[in-house]
Amino acid sequence: MRTPIIAGNWKMNKNPQQTQEFLDAIKGKLPETSKVESVIAAPAVDLNALTWFSKDEPLKTAAQNSYWEDEGAFTGETSPKVLSEMGIDYVVIGHSERRQYFHETDEDINKKAHAIFKNRMTPIICCGETLEQREAGDTNSWVAGQVEAALKGLTAEQVAQTVIAYEPIWAIGTGKTASADQAQEVCGHIRETVKKLYNEGTAEAVRIQYGGSVKPGNVKELMAKKDIDGGLVGGASLSADDFLALVNYQD
Numbered sequence: 070m071r072t073p074i075i076a077g078n079w080k081m082n083k084n085p086q087q088t089q090e091f092l093d094a095i096k097g098k099l100p101e102t103s104k105v106e107s108v109i110a111a112p113a114v115d116l117n118a119l120t121w122f123s124k125d126e127p128l129k130t131a132a133q134n135s136y137w138e139d140e141g142a143f144t145g146e147t148s149p150k151v152l153s154e155m156g157i158d159y160v161v162i163g164h165s166e167r168r169q170y171f172h173e174t175d176e177d178i179n180k181k182a183h184a185i186f187k188n189r190m191t192p193i194i195c196c197g198e199t200l201e202q203r204e205a206g207d208t209n210s211w212v213a214g215q216v217e218a219a220l221k222g223l224t225a226e227q228v229a230q231t232v233i234a235y236e237p238i239w240a241i242g243t244g245k246t247a248s249a250d251q252a253q254e255v256c257g258h259i260r261e262t263v264k265k266l267y268n269e270g271t272a273e274a275v276r277i278q279y280g281g282s283v284k285p286g287n288v289k290e291l292m293a294k295k296d297i298d299g300g301l302v303g304g305a306s307l308s309a310d311d312f313l314a315l316v317n318y319q320d
């Protein structure tokens with residue numbers, strides 16, 4: 070039985086004061102992590118507040134990126150070792166915005182995945198197609214290729230813990246959600262891909278999120294699909310009320 074995981078990705082939004090206001094607003098209102106894992110992926114400058122909050126509240130914490138080396142002369146990068154020492158649980162890698170604006174390659178993403186596991190955290194690995202790729206009928210093969218490249222060299226045990234976020238690029242921040250059936254089709258294909266690369270047990274354990282204009286109004290329908298285990302939520306996660314509605318979608 071896979072535990073649902075709803076992660077808010079704040080992207081480059083909120084300063085430390087706004088972060089504290091958000092945390093004050095959600096205090097005491099999150100579901101137990103055995104029911105739904107609630108995660109916030111905050112900018113690096115806000116992570117400290119999250120890790121303090123998570124000591125007493127059922128919130129899991131995520132960084133939006135990390136480098137693959139633990140330390141050294143890498144100006145502007147964030148060390149996975151330090152994130153782990155801070156108590157961060159997850160690191161989002163391979164988001165389409167990082168692939169597009171910061172030219173991250175599949176190879177970079179794979180190195181990050183290894184570094185995250187080495188530092189006892191869990192990657193949330195993003196994948197997804199452009200509108201052109203969807204229209205050309207290339208979605209499944211493209212996404213399978215991204216997943217295979219990101220997982221390269223990881224053990225079955227590591228992959229079983231991994232979270233994969235399917236985010237069609239055309240649905241991100243556009244208000245255009247993939248229909249629940251479209252999202253299920255690709256998430257099901259991702260699980261099949263993991264089964265082919267590893268085995269059935271690993272495929273059944275890996276958690277797959279859908280991301281792209283997820284909101285309180287569509288989360289239930291998406292979560293009802295058999296291969297969708299969670300959401301990676303951008304815009305709607307910035308509002309404490311919406312985030313609470315999302316993580317408490319079962320109520």
Ligand SMILES: O=C[C@H](O)COP(=O)(O)O
Binds near residue numbers: 078236282283301304
């Ligand atoms: O990481 C989150 C996704 O990019 C989705 O963002 P969105 O919910 O604003 O469409």
